[in-house]
Amino acid sequence: MTSSPGTPEPFATQERATGRATITDVARVAGVSVATVSKVVNGRYGVAAATAERVLGVVADLGYESSLVARSLRRRQTNVIGVLVAEFEPFSTELLKGISAAIDGTGYELLAYCGDAGRSDHVGWERRSLSRLAGTLIDGVVIVTPTLALPVHEGVPIVAIDPHTGPTGPATVDSDNLGGARTATEHLIALGHTRIGYLGGRSDLESARLRELGFVEAMTAAGLTPDPSLVLEGGYRPDRSDRPTHDLLERADRPTAVFAANDLSAIHVIQVAQELGLRVPEDLSVIGFDNVPEAAASTPPLTTIAQSLHEMGAEALRMVIAMLESGTTASKHTRLPTRLVERASTAPPPAA
Amino acid sequence: MTSSPGTPEPFATQERATGRATITDVARVAGVSVATVSKVVNGRYGVAAATAERVLGVVADLGYESSLVARSLRRRQTNVIGVLVAEFEPFSTELLKGISAAIDGTGYELLAYCGDAGRSDHVGWERRSLSRLAGTLIDGVVIVTPTLALPVHEGVPIVAIDPHTGPTGPATVDSDNLGGARTATEHLIALGHTRIGYLGGRSDLESARLRELGFVEAMTAAGLTPDPSLVLEGGYRPDRSDRPTHDLLERADRPTAVFAANDLSAIHVIQVAQELGLRVPEDLSVIGFDNVPEAAASTPPLTTIAQSLHEMGAEALRMVIAMLESGTTASKHTRLPTRLVERASTAPPPAA
DNA sequence: CTGAAAGCGCTAACAG
DNA sequence: CTGTTAGCGCTTTCAG
Numbered sequence: 001m002t003s004s005p006g007t008p009e010p011f012a013t014q015e016r017a018t019g020r021a022t023i024t025d026v027a028r029v030a031g032v033s034v035a036t037v038s039k040v041v042n043g044r045y046g047v048a049a050a051t052a053e054r055v056l057g058v059v060a061d062l063g064y065e066s067s068l069v070a071r072s073l074r075r076r077q078t079n080v081i082g083v084l085v086a087e088f089e090p091f092s093t094e095l096l097k098g099i100s101a102a103i104d105g106t107g108y109e110l111l112a113y114c115g116d117a118g119r120s121d122h123v124g125w126e127r128r129s130l131s132r133l134a135g136t137l138i139d140g141v142v143i144v145t146p147t148l149a150l151p152v153h154e155g156v157p158i159v160a161i162d163p164h165t166g167p168t169g170p171a172t173v174d175s176d177n178l179g180g181a182r183t184a185t186e187h188l189i190a191l192g193h194t195r196i197g198y199l200g201g202r203s204d205l206e207s208a209r210l211r212e213l214g215f216v217e218a219m220t221a222a223g224l225t226p227d228p229s230l231v232l233e234g235g236y237r238p239d240r241s242d243r244p245t246h247d248l249l250e251r252a253d254r255p256t257a258v259f260a261a262n263d264l265s266a267i268h269v270i271q272v273a274q275e276l277g278l279r280v281p282e283d284l285s286v287i288g289f290d291n292v293p294e295a296a297a298s299t300p301p302l303t304t305i306a307q308s309l310h311e312m313g314a315e316a317l318r319m320v321i322a323m324l325e326s327g328t329t330a331s332k333h334t335r336l337p338t339r340l341v342e343r344a345s346t347a348p349p350p351a352a
Numbered sequence: 353m354t355s356s357p358g359t360p361e362p363f364a365t366q367e368r369a370t371g372r373a374t375i376t377d378v379a380r381v382a383g384v385s386v387a388t389v390s391k392v393v394n395g396r397y398g399v400a401a402a403t404a405e406r407v408l409g410v411v412a413d414l415g416y417e418s419s420l421v422a423r424s425l426r427r428r429q430t431n432v433i434g435v436l437v438a439e440f441e442p443f444s445t446e447l448l449k450g451i452s453a454a455i456d457g458t459g460y461e462l463l464a465y466c467g468d469a470g471r472s473d474h475v476g477w478e479r480r481s482l483s484r485l486a487g488t489l490i491d492g493v494v495i496v497t498p499t500l501a502l503p504v505h506e507g508v509p510i511v512a513i514d515p516h517t518g519p520t521g522p523a524t525v526d527s528d529n530l531g532g533a534r535t536a537t538e539h540l541i542a543l544g545h546t547r548i549g550y551l552g553g554r555s556d557l558e559s560a561r562l563r564e565l566g567f568v569e570a571m572t573a574a575g576l577t578p579d580p581s582l583v584l585e586g587g588y589r590p591d592r593s594d595r596p597t598h599d600l601l602e603r604a605d606r607p608t609a610v611f612a613a614n615d616l617s618a619i620h621v622i623q624v625a626q627e628l629g630l631r632v633p634e635d636l637s638v639i640g641f642d643n644v645p646e647a648a649a650s651t652p653p654l655t656t657i658a659q660s661l662h663e664m665g666a667e668a669l670r671m672v673i674a675m676l677e678s679g680t681t682a683s684k685h686t687r688l689p690t691r692l693v694e695r696a697s698t699a700p701p702p703a704a
Numbered sequence: 705c706t707g708a709a710a711g712c713g714c715t716a717a718c719a720g
Numbered sequence: 721c722t723g724t725t726a727g728c729g730c731t732t733t734c735a736g
Contacts, residue, residue, distance in 0.1 A: 019486065019487045019507035019508045020483055020486060020487040020488075020508075021483075022712095022713060022714090023713065023714060023715095024713075024714095032722080032723085033722065033723045033724080034713085034714075034715090034723090035714095035715080035716085035722075035723060035724075035725095036721090036722060036723075037714095038714065038715055038716085039715090039722090042715080044715095044716095046721060046722080047721070047722080048721060048722090051721080051722085063479060063483060063503055064483065065479075065480050065483030065484050066484065066713080066714070066715095067483075067484060067487075067488045067489075067712095067713055067714070068484045068485055068488070068489060069421050069424050069425050069485075069488040069489050069712090069713075069714090070425055070488065070712075070713030070714040070715090070728095071713080071714055071715075072421050072714090072728090073421050073422055073425060073712090073713080073714075073715095073727095073728045073729065073730090074713080074714050074715045074716080074727080074728050075714085075715065075716095075728090076728090087452055088445070088448045088449050088451070088452035088462070088464075089449060089452070090449070090645070093440070093445040093448060093449060096440045096445060097440050097441060097442070097445060099440070100439055100440035100441070100466060103466075109465070109466065109467050109468070110440070110465070110466040111463065111464070111465050111466075112440075112463070112464040112465075112466075113461070113462070113463050113464075114452060114455075114461060114462040114463075114464075115461050116461070127415060127417075128417050131372055131373075131415060131416065131417030131419075132417050132418065132419060132420040133419075133420055133421075134371065134372060135371045135372045135419075136372075136419045136420070136421040136422065136728090136729080137419075137420060137421050137489075151415055155371035156371050156372075292645070293442070293644070293645030293646045293648070293649050294645045295649075296645070296648045296649030296653070297645050297647075297648030297649065301648070301653075374728095374729060374730090375729060375730060375731095376729075376730095384706075384707085385706065385707045385708075386707090386729085386730075386731090387706075387707055387708080387709095387731080387732080388705090388706060388707075390730065390731055390732085391706090391731090391732095394731080396731095396732095398705060398706080399705070399706080400705060400706090403705080403706085418729080418730070418731095419728095419729055419730070421728090421729075421730090422712095422728075422729030422730040422731090423729080423730055423731075424712090424730090425711095425712045425713065425714090425728090425729080425730075425731095426711080426712055426729080426730045426731045426732080427712085427730085427731065427732095428712090488712090488713080
């Protein structure tokens with residue numbers, strides 16, 4: 001299989017040009033036209049057995065594999081599903097695990113793309129990534145937490161996970177954010193907390209708005225009035241929640257509990273609290289949202305609201321594939337339940 | 353910006369053909385040639401300011417963004433780095449998080465590809481993915497746990513993480529697997545265990561061979577003789593380690609502790625043990641390897657050997673970029689340290 | 705300053 | 721059964 005003595009080598013220099021063998025290289029070495037090679041490689045009829053065999057031999061020798069790029073430009077489908085994310089962090093990678101598990105056996109391949117080089121604050125990343133890839137590189141798209149109205153690309157199935165604007169427009173998959181936030185708040189209230197801080201997510205995401213609403217609703221339902229100065233925005237990211245977290249914890253009348261809109265910022269709250277000499281949960285209770293694996297790894301382990309992240313990813317993938325195979329674009333909206341996961345970061349408030 | 357009254361719409365139908373606007377659409381609407389559009393979009397000199405402005409307006413109106421595929425076919429570089437994995441599971445996604453964090457500010461974009469639709473047992477996935485993407489779609493490659501000799505693609509920088517055959521050939525990044533395995537074993541021995549089972553990884557991976565060697569060395573150094581019937585292969589995957597795990601735990605003279613070659617199979621050992629009515633760590637101690645976030649989330653939390661997964665990914669990315677920018681292919685080999693993370697899955701053996 | 709034309713690697717008619 | 725041709729969307733000489 002490796003370059004045997006019989007393999008013609010006269011064109012070796014040219015083959016090296018780009019670093020990989022092209023269909024032209026195969027054709028030349030096999031002494032046939034590129035069209036024939038293409039037919040053989042794609043298993044089309046109309047090629048003599050002997051020819052096919054010879055071509056296949058050369059293909060093996062040269063380690064040829066058709067370029068996804070070139071093929072995709074010519075054909076209208078690539079059999080790859082794209083997952084567009086702003087960044088690879090615990091939330092998107094959990095979805096990815098679910099998608100990856102679900103793609104097994106479907107015959108599709110997976111391509112996760114992160115444009116704008118990690119600059120997740122760069123608005124418009126989703127539209128840009130979509131334009132660059134959809135319709136050429138990928139047949140269908142799962143897009144994670146888009147914050148823009150998606151320009152409905154006709155012909156390219158799109159499913160949005162946790163989109164900026166709830167179940168509307170394109171197909172979506174999300175969680176019961178309102179109910180989950182209510183549950184989180186009720187948990188804190190049941191523990192005896194009355195002065196509760198809320199560290200919000202990104203106001204441009206429906207999930208963040210619903211979580212805040214759930215917080216306020218649960219407080220109100222319990223006869224408590226949320227202190228507006230205790231409701232801050234943390235952007236779902238530690239680097240952006242650091243300031244508001246300090247604001248929350250350094251004030252004299254600091255809350256006895258904080259509900260952070262996602263695990264990453266909740267974990268950061270715990271760290272900041274500890275730097276400030278506060279014990280969690282004795283001095284401060286903290287609850288998060290998401291239940292990414294990291295939540296269990298914090299010290300103390302984080303109490304949180306679990307979303308079925310793997311299932312959300314898997315469902316989004318199934319929806320894309322269904323749209324692909326049926327040709328329809330009926331925009332379905334799936335909402336998954338959430339549940340409370342009690343760990344060690346919440347406890348009754350200090351007796352004081 | 354959005355289609356204003358002045359925007360010519362006569363070709364709207366054609367624009368919709370593939371679902372996205374192409375450079376041709378922009379050229380037609382702007383009333384210039386595609387060459388001019390290309391120059392404007394790429395900021396080349398030699399375009400009248402007025403023309404450029406008009407083109408940019410149309411670009412904005414149509415939401416045009418050049419196709420990664422078409423551009424990549426024409427130019428020789430795309431500014432995207434590819435991460436090739438067999439599957440998105442905790443190990444590869446941890447690396448991905450590190451890579452994603454490290455790419456910030458480099459100007460490169462990230463593309464993680466999983467060929468063969470999750471069929472990680474399909475040998476040759478790495479060669480196939482490489483041939484399909486390298487040299488066309490991506491400028492450089494980080495490849496995770498390849499099990500084949502990589503056909504050194506001239507001109508395409510490749511860095512392998514945890515490769516099948518240690519620091520040799522192409523650039524690599526790995527951990528001190530030997531030392532880590534020794535540490536894990538010594539931890540168990542220090543606790544008083546003498547009858548220790550070893551659930552290995554994939555024998556086609558250097559990491560797995562080194563971990564087994566470390567286990568044997570540490571046992572021997574402590575004057576213990578590893579029972580060959582207690583040394584099984586688990587393939588690093590729960591679905592493949594299930595059988596050997598049962599074999600290990602169901603025998604009358606079962607070990608009092610198990611060292612599993614990675615966290616995923618260690619967590620599975622805990623689950624199987626509990627199904628069998630064994631208490632962890634009272635009846636059985638379990639230690640893993642990797643320290644993926646999931647390790648802390650198991651019940652009980654898993655004691656394990658931590659690899660600096662994020663750092664490994666970041667380092668691999670840095671190496672690829674360095675090769676890209678310098679044009680050199682000096683194959684560097686980076687090895688990172690490991691450390692013991694004690695949690696609750698290990699304890700002294702039952703008094704019996 | 706602008707456009708026509710060639711070509712990246714590949715596939716799909718269509719001739720021979 | 722095989723090869724020639726055209727063209728996917730884009731960039732890049734090279735003429736005008």
